[in-house]
Amino acid sequence: MHLRSLLAAAAAASVLLALSGCGLVGGVAAAQSAGTPDRLPVGASAELGPDDGFIPVGESVALTDDVPAVTQLDSRLRDALQRAAEAAAASDVRFTLVDGWRSARYQQYLFDQAVAQYGSVDEAARWVKQPDQSKHVLGEAVDIATADAMDWLNRFGGEFGLCQIYANEAWHFELAADDTGTCPPQLTDGSAG
Incomplete structure (x- = not known):
């Protein structure tokens, strides 16, 4: 989970509306009302760097980028994301991440x-979970950057084991599908599990 992802999802709300043909879905409505700052406070970027998994606000990384936010992901998650990304490319959907692996220090911040x-x-x-509870710290979660990729993963991600875990976070995905590709019911938010 990531605070700046709230803003990224809010910015993507109009795209989600177009994709869904209905109202706001998942965590986008919550993101719009959350009032989350669009960047880390002054000085944070000086304290946090790539070795913490930090990706500057407004930037994203590809699954092929040689940065700790990607390279420190659990190999099973990274492989599932790569397979899903290859399938999504056939629909002109590209996966990028605003967050992946994070250091415990970054998560605590x-x-x-x-x-x-x-x-x-x-x-x-x-x-936001505390470091000892965060799947990001374990390299077992990613935050997807774009609304089209979030939508694609919500429709087809289970086939690759990838599921949206929290109803209030349309961007947060983990390996959670069962052997049939069925995702578990979404938790209300991070405090629910």
């Missing part, structure tokens, strides 16, 4: 910022 923003540990936990 994000959690602390969420507590400051939302005013409590409980509310922050809806959006």
Whole structure:
């Protein structure tokens, strides 16, 4: 989970509307109302770098990029994403990530910022997990950058084992599908599991 991903999803809301043909889906409505800052506070980028898995706001990385946010992903997740990306390319959908693996230090920073923003540990936990609970720190989660890729993964990702885990985070995917390609029911938010 990632705070800046909220803004990326909010910016993608109009694309999701066009793709879905209906209203806002997943976490986009929550993202629009969350009031999340569009960048890390001053000084954060000086403290965090590529070795932490940090990807600057407004940038994304490809699955083939040689950066820790990608190279430190669990190999099973990376392989599933690559297979899905190859299949999605046939529909002119390209996968990029705004987040992948994160250091515990980076995750703690994000959690602390969420507590400051939302005013409590409980509310922050809806959006950001503490390092010892984060799948990003284990390299077992990614945040997808674009609405078309989120939509594609929600429709076809289960075939590759990839599932949206939290209803309030349309961008967050993990390996979670069963052997038949069925994803588990989405959790309301990060505090639910």
